[in-house]
Amino acid sequence: MLKFIINRVLLMIPILLGVSLVTFIIVRSIPGDPVRVLIGMDQRATPEQIDNIRRAYGLDQPLPVQYLRWMSHVLQGDLGSSLRTTRPLTTELGLRLPVTAELTVLAAVLGTIPALVFGVLAALRRNTRFDWLTTAFTMIGISVPNFLLATVLVLLFSFRLKWLPPVGYTPFTEDPIQNLKTMVLPAISLAMPFMAIMMRFTRSSVLEVIGQEYVRVARAKGLPQRRVLLRHILPNAGIPILTIAGIQVAALLGGTVIVEQIFGLPGVGRYIYEAIANRDYPVVQSVVLVMATIFVMVSLVVDVLYAVLDPRLRTG
Amino acid sequence: MAASDTKTLAANTEAEEREHQARSPKGRGLWSGVLRQKLAMIGLVIVGFFAIAAVVGPLVAPSGPTEQFPEYRLQGPSSEYWFGNDEFGRDIFSRLLYGARISFQVGVIAVGISALIGIMIGMLAGYFGGWLDNIATLLMDVLYSFPTILLAIAIMAMLGNSLANVMIAIGIVNAPTFMRVIRGAVLSVRRTTYVEAAISVGSPTSRVMMRHVLPNVTAPLIVHASLNFAYAVLAEASLAFLGLGNRPPSPSWGSMVSSSYGFLQLAPWAAIFPGVTIALTVLGFNLLGDGLRDALDPRLRNEHG
Numbered sequence: 001m002l003k004f005i006i007n008r009v010l011l012m013i014p015i016l017l018g019v020s021l022v023t024f025i026i027v028r029s030i031p032g033d034p035v036r037v038l039i040g041m042d043q044r045a046t047p048e049q050i051d052n053i054r055r056a057y058g059l060d061q062p063l064p065v066q067y068l069r070w071m072s073h074v075l076q077g078d079l080g081s082s083l084r085t086t087r088p089l090t091t092e093l094g095l096r097l098p099v100t101a102e103l104t105v106l107a108a109v110l111g112t113i114p115a116l117v118f119g120v121l122a123a124l125r126r127n128t129r130f131d132w133l134t135t136a137f138t139m140i141g142i143s144v145p146n147f148l149l150a151t152v153l154v155l156l157f158s159f160r161l162k163w164l165p166p167v168g169y170t171p172f173t174e175d176p177i178q179n180l181k182t183m184v185l186p187a188i189s190l191a192m193p194f195m196a197i198m199m200r201f202t203r204s205s206v207l208e209v210i211g212q213e214y215v216r217v218a219r220a221k222g223l224p225q226r227r228v229l230l231r232h233i234l235p236n237a238g239i240p241i242l243t244i245a246g247i248q249v250a251a252l253l254g255g256t257v258i259v260e261q262i263f264g265l266p267g268v269g270r271y272i273y274e275a276i277a278n279r280d281y282p283v284v285q286s287v288v289l290v291m292a293t294i295f296v297m298v299s300l301v302v303d304v305l306y307a308v309l310d311p312r313l314r315t316g
Numbered sequence: 317m318a319a320s321d322t323k324t325l326a327a328n329t330e331a332e333e334r335e336h337q338a339r340s341p342k343g344r345g346l347w348s349g350v351l352r353q354k355l356a357m358i359g360l361v362i363v364g365f366f367a368i369a370a371v372v373g374p375l376v377a378p379s380g381p382t383e384q385f386p387e388y389r390l391q392g393p394s395s396e397y398w399f400g401n402d403e404f405g406r407d408i409f410s411r412l413l414y415g416a417r418i419s420f421q422v423g424v425i426a427v428g429i430s431a432l433i434g435i436m437i438g439m440l441a442g443y444f445g446g447w448l449d450n451i452a453t454l455l456m457d458v459l460y461s462f463p464t465i466l467l468a469i470a471i472m473a474m475l476g477n478s479l480a481n482v483m484i485a486i487g488i489v490n491a492p493t494f495m496r497v498i499r500g501a502v503l504s505v506r507r508t509t510y511v512e513a514a515i516s517v518g519s520p521t522s523r524v525m526m527r528h529v530l531p532n533v534t535a536p537l538i539v540h541a542s543l544n545f546a547y548a549v550l551a552e553a554s555l556a557f558l559g560l561g562n563r564p565p566s567p568s569w570g571s572m573v574s575s576s577y578g579f580l581q582l583a584p585w586a587a588i589f590p591g592v593t594i595a596l597t598v599l600g601f602n603l604l605g606d607g608l609r610d611a612l613d614p615r616l617r618n619e620h621g
Contacts, residue, residue: 018458029474132351139355139606142328143599145550147557147573148591151580155588159581197327204334240334244327251323254463258554262577272466273558276473288470292461 004307012296019292020074024067027285034083034281035059057083057282070285079290080282082275089286093268099169100267103259104252106187111195112245119202120234126207134199141196146255150189150262157185167264186263190255194248201244205237212236239309246302250295323464326493328602329543332609356607362600370420373413381414381567382406390583400585402576404565408589411567415590418568419549419597422483422561426548427541429487434494435530435537441495442502443525452499456492464489465554472560482561486551490544497540501533508532535612542608546601553594569594 035053054060058069073080079089122134158166164185170178209215210233218228256269264270268287275283378397379385385397385405393400399408441452459467468485475481505511506529514524555561556570564575569590576586 014454015457015461018454019461022458022462023470026470026474030470031474031476139599139602140595142324143546143550143602144595145553145557145570145591145598147554147570148588148595151573151577151584151587151591155580155584193324197324197331201327201331201334204331208334240330244330247323247327250461250463254465257463257465257469258558261558273469276469279473284470284473288462288466291463291466295463296461 001307005304008300008303012300015296016293019296020071020289021067023285023288023292024070027281027288028063028066030276030279030281030284032279034279074286074289079286082283083280084278089283092271092283093287093290096266096268096271098172099265100253100256100260100269102172103183103186103190103256103265103267104249106183107191107194107252107255108245108249110187111191111198115195115198116202116241119199120206120229120237122199122203123206123210124229131203134203138196138200138203141199142193144192146189146192147258147262149192150185150259153185153188167262169263169265182263182265186259186265189262190252190259193255194252197248198241198245202237202241205240206233209233209237235309239306242305242309243302246298249298253291253295323460326496329493329497329540332606352607352610355603356610359600359603359605359607362596363604366416366597366600367420369413369416371417373416377407377410377413379407379410381411382565383410390579390586392583393585399589400583402572402583402586403579406565408572408586411572412569412590412593415567415569415572415593416597418479418562418566419552419594422479422486422552423545423548425483426486426490426552427544429484430490430494430544430548431537431541433487433491434496434498437491438495438498439502439525439529439533442499443506443521443529449499452495456495459489459492462489465551468551468555469558469560472555477560477563479562482552482555485555486548489551490547494537494540494544497536498533501536502529505529505532539605539609539612542601543605546598546605549594549601550598 034057035050051060058066061069070080077090079093081088082092085092118134118137122131125131154166157164164181166185169182172179215228215232218232219225223231253269256267257273258269259265260267260270261273268291272284272287272291274280275287374381383406385401385407388397388401388405390403391397391401391405397407397409399412402408402411437452437455441449462470467489471485471488472481475484511524511528514528519527552561552568553570553573556568557574559571559574562568562571564571572590573587573594576583576590580587
């Protein structure tokens with residue numbers, strides 16, 4: 001088991017290195033001089049001053065040197081600082097990551113519960129009207145863009161019913177109720193495709209397990225349906241569902257870019273979008289790396305859980 | 317986000333495959349079979365309608381995409397302007413018809429780029445295996461580790477903000493799923509007797525790949541391309557919503573939603589009609605893709621026969 005985990009962690013290293021390299025190359029290929037962005041409209045800056053700034057940020061070094069420098073800083077926990085605000089990124093992320101984390105977790109919870117319940121029920125009542133409605137719902141769920149869902153939700157709950165604010169954010173520590181009110185609509189918008197895909201996957205995984213011989217044996221033994229479901233079907237169907245849930249976290253993280261933009265949430269998704277628009281190199285570079293690392297970590301946790309649940313995989 | 321993340325697309329594909337494996341020859345209800353065919357037909361109709369709109373839409377549109385009728389600003393649907401007018405008084409219905417062409421173009425070219433990259437790398441990796449496979453798989457895992465929309469935005473920033481670059485960005489971020497599908501298909505074809513026979517009679521590798529391997533991976537390729545089209549349309553809409561790609565006044569569906577979002581309270585139709593159009597188009601390709609899999613998957617064909 002330990003060997004499996006160590007192997008899996010070692011496997012992460014080339015992926016993360018590749019991620020950092022791809023990020024670095026893309027970000028450095030973005031046209032436009034970051035120093036120009038930095039000094040903004042201040043045309044009085046002399047070439048000498050520009051050179052000084054360039055040197056101060058290490059932008060005068062050859063690219064491989066810049067890359068190695070960035071990596072060595074990152075490994076020491078220093079993500080660099082924003083060109084615009086000059087604040088360290090760890091501080092900036094400390095402010096924004098909780099917003100995105102809350103949004104993502106809320107969306108995952110809101111999406112997972114109905115997905116499991118309806119997915120299992122649909123599989124058990126296969127080829128009934130209920131099953132058909134569930135399938136129709138999942139097809140629509142993966143086809144509706146989340147900005148359309150957000151639009152409809154805002155129209156209904158903010159403008160028509162006036163229950164929830166259309167935009168804005170209140171920190172949880174300030175007013176928990178108001179915080180949830182500002183988070184519900186973004187979380188639902190983000191959760192919809194996640195829920196749809198999880199529901200479809202739950203249904204198909206359960207269907208697959210139901211056809212297995214051990215389930216037939218369990219039924220033949222006369223075990224009550226409930227026990228067959230809890231002891232034989234769900235644990236086995238749960239493994240692939242868990243994998244997909246892990247992978248879908250990346251989709252949720254990506255979705256925050258749009259959802260945070262619509263609802264004006266000060267999270268990481270919106271931050272990185274603004275940073276790209278502002279050509280804030282260090283921000284884009286490090287935040288993309290952080291997001292990808294979160295995803296790789298989640299996959300690692302999922303793989304380990306997978307091995308815990310399914311002993312056959314421990315050797316591989 | 318709606319399947320605008322390639323991971324969602326891949327998961328959908330896997331769910332579909334599991335459903336197939338679950339379908340034992342006897343256990344497959346006739347009702348579900350007929351229903352699935354009906355859904356696929358609905359998908360085909362939507363896709364056909366969309367394709368026709370993309371080709372002839374601009375010819376039959378009642379007014380130009382940027383033609384303004386100031387006296388009709390934010391007017392609701394009427395007999396003259398079916399879907400109402402937006403904040404400049406432009407005819408939303410006409411703009412949607414013009415926008416269909418943009419979405420269609422992006423879909424065709426982005427899917428083409430993904431498929432090309434995916435086929436080349438996937439075939440090489442699946443056929444030769446070894447270090448080539450390792451490197452290709454690593455590259456794919458790396459690209460797969462980024463949230464898709466984020467990678468697309470970053471590539472857009474690198475290449476510049478234009479419609480052509482939207483196609484390239486979507487094409488690149490989605491290539492890994494194609495590579496995965498092709499690689500898997502090649503791996504299984506590689507082990508078949510006819511490929512072994514072709515190799516043993518001395519066919520050159522290129523001939524084996526083009527004549528024996530490629531034709532046998534077309535079925536999964538077509539299915540994946542159809543589902544991918546849905547993804548590409550959605551991704552283009554999402555990027556346009558964020559202001560990337562075709563910028564206003566160009567009638568890209570996604571940017572129509574975002575530019576009308578500010579007038580949501582006054583004129584909800586201006587955002588809703590384009591949004592629903594996107595959703596319907598994507599749904600059409602998703603339904604068609606699932607239906608195509610039913611029709612083209614050889615494992616299923618055996619069940620019928």
